[in-house]
Amino acid sequence: MSRAARAILVVLMVASTALAVANAESENPWQGFYADAPAIRVVDPMVNLVGSTVDAQDTLTIHVSDIALYTGHICPGVASGYMLTRAALAELYPDGTPVRGHIRVAASKPACWLDVPSYITGARGAWGRAEMNNVNDLVVDPHLDVEADDHLVLIFQRKDTGAAVQATFNVEQIMSQEQHEYFEAFHLRVLEGAASEQKKRETWSRIQSLVKKVLLDTPEDLFEITSIDDYEFPEVVAHHHDS
Numbered sequence: 001m002s003r004a005a006r007a008i009l010v011v012l013m014v015a016s017t018a019l020a021v022a023n024a025e026s027e028n029p030w031q032g033f034y035a036d037a038p039a040i041r042v043v044d045p046m047v048n049l050v051g052s053t054v055d056a057q058d059t060l061t062i063h064v065s066d067i068a069l070y071t072g073h074i075c076p077g078v079a080s081g082y083m084l085t086r087a088a089l090a091e092l093y094p095d096g097t098p099v100r101g102h103i104r105v106a107a108s109k110p111a112c113w114l115d116v117p118s119y120i121t122g123a124r125g126a127w128g129r130a131e132m133n134n135v136n137d138l139v140v141d142p143h144l145d146v147e148a149d150d151h152l153v154l155i156f157q158r159k160d161t162g163a164a165v166q167a168t169f170n171v172e173q174i175m176s177q178e179q180h181e182y183f184e185a186f187h188l189r190v191l192e193g194a195a196s197e198q199k200k201r202e203t204w205s206r207i208q209s210l211v212k213k214v215l216l217d218t219p220e221d222l223f224e225i226t227s228i229d230d231y232e233f234p235e236v237v238a239h240h241h242d243s
Helices: 003-026 032-036 064-071 076-092 112-121 177-191 197-216
Strands: 040-043 059-062 103-107 138-140 151-158 164-170 223-228
Touching: 032 064, 032 197, 040 076, 040 112, 064 076, 064 112, 076 112, 076 151, 076 164, 076 197, 076 223, 103 112, 112 138, 112 151, 177 197
Parallel strands: 103 138
Antiparallel strands: 040 059, 103 151, 151 164, 164 223
């Protein structure tokens, strides 16, 4: 094959791959700006157990739209969980790529958006992927100090080195208590079928404007990420699921 022919073949392969990705993204009607959010790269040793990837590649790229598929939505809280996890992992792995299944996560209190760091890191609660030994790597630690009711504290800890970072989510920097209560009431009205189309369009626009701010123009004081020493991960009773 001539050099020119090889060049044409490469161009066609790249174009084909780009088209496949575009088609896959267009299958779900997410907000267009989700595609502009930064991605998160993780190594997942599980992908090569059965040859899921080509050439034994083990690095995966996670986009916020992947989180949307898992949670069913992207609200300001979910978007914040995504960006907080990204920032915490960058601090925890300054010279490498985070390894799924090798990270524990503890939170000061339960929160629905803990699904986000769980999805990204592989940390799970009552059971886990036994091959990765990540049983009960996602826990609530009531001993974590919380400065205020509208703050959420998480600990991300590497199981290989014991290194840990504390991530504080300052919720009030993105949403006031009044806004939170309004959105909660709105969600209930939507689920009950009691919200008008005009009210839905108006409120959805307000909510997604906050999501866009978190993903693309993250307030500097929304998160506080600091390295910590000697964190003791809570003891929990291990439960393995059957294969």
